[in-house]
Amino acid sequence: MTSVQMSRCAPIGSLTLELTRLSGYEEMKCTTRNVYPAPHVVWATDPPNSEVLRPITRKLADRRGLYTVESRLRRMKARAELIYICKVTSAYGTQTRTASLTERELSGLGGRDLTIPCHAPPYLHNPSLSWSFSSGNEPTLILTYDSLSQHSFASPPWRGRALLDMLGVSAGDGSLQLLNADHVKHTGVYTCVYSAQHNTHTEHTEVLISAAGERLHPWEPSHWWIIALVIALLVVALVGMLVYLKIKGSHSKPRKCPEEATELQSVKDKTEGSNLTETNPLAVENTR
Known part of the structure; x- marks a missing residue:
């Protein structure tokens, strides 16, 4: 041994x-x-x-x-x-080494600007920063920031498209500003890494860029059917109310009481009898 x-x-x-x-x-x-x-x-x-x-x-x-x-x-x-x-x-x-990691999801709309967050934890002092992008292939570098020189460098495909707020990044806010996002080219995973002596902090953000006119979350159901259902229920309720009022109105017409009907019938009989007497004088003579 x-x-x-x-x-x-x-x-x-x-x-x-x-x-x-x-x-x-x-x-x-x-x-x-x-x-x-x-x-x-x-x-x-x-x-x-x-x-x-x-x-x-x-x-x-x-x-x-x-x-x-x-x-x-x-x-x-x-x-x-x-x-x-x-x-x-x-x-x-x-000796001590520290590493930290977090992940999130973010949605954006094609043709608009999008801010992808990234913040340095308090235990990192004067860290440098790097951003990279992956859409299923090997990660490609977007840009880097050097804390000593306080300068940033963007790779050619991302120049003028991905920016940092230089005042913010020196204060620990390294959020990436993506200009005029494209739903095909810019959908993927964005990774920012803060690195200082003996310590690193990593943030992965899965970004979904929707085409103009699409919902930001296509997996969520549309709520238009709820609005249509409410309108249909209101129409049915209104029609039902109108039918009810019409039926109630027809049943509520005043009816003649029995006493009035008897008197009217007596007057009618007398009137018919007098009419018969006037129109048939021969019948009167025969009764004499």
């Missing part, structure tokens, strides 16, 4: 944080490699979550005695745009 003795520490060189779906559900995976001794891993969220975080962390050493540490945390679907923070600290507490 071979024993390995490390005469000195192997520091934490890099730390990655990504969203994976290989296990059948969404997980945040935090990884660091070639570290000795094995570091400690701590998870947090921003804003803080009331639920107890239960990550699964594995620490494996290779033949050289260097550790690969992988920690997984199941994504909480109940919280939208939650920031997941993975902090790795060396065994002696002399």
Whole structure:
């Protein structure tokens, strides 16, 4: 059996944080490699979550005695745009690396401007910024911002189309302004990465650009049928009310009482009798 003795520490060189779906559900995976001794891993969220975080962390050493540490945390679907923070600290507490990640969805309309948000967390000091875009292929660079020179550089296909607010980005607001969005070319995933010494922050935004005249959310049902149904019910109610008033009016006409009808019948009989007497004088003579 071979024993390995490390005469000195192997520091934490890099730390990655990504969203994976290989296990059948969404997980945040935090990884660091070639570290000795094995570091400690701590998870947090921003804003803080009331639920107890239960990550699964594995620490494996290779033949050289260097550790690969992988920690997984199941994504909480109940919280939208939650920031997941993975902090790795060396065994002696002399070194710390932090990575954070969040994801969101955003809709826009073709031919209009769209602002894609991205904000630096408070634990990053004077970070640099990079934006990239992917529509199913390899990510392409949109632009970069250097915090030391305070200058930005945009790749040729995005010049004049993607902009940063230079005053805002120096204050931690690196939101991307997309001008005259195209529903074919600009639908995809936009990624902004803030990077400072020992720390990174990543935001993925899935953007859906709808063509002009389409709904921003085509998966949502239209509400016009509700309006048509309300109008139809109002028409039916109005017709029913008119029919009811007409029937009620015909039944409410005043009828003659029995006494009046008897008197009218007596007057009518007398009148008919007198008419017969006047028109038949022979009948009167015969009765004499």
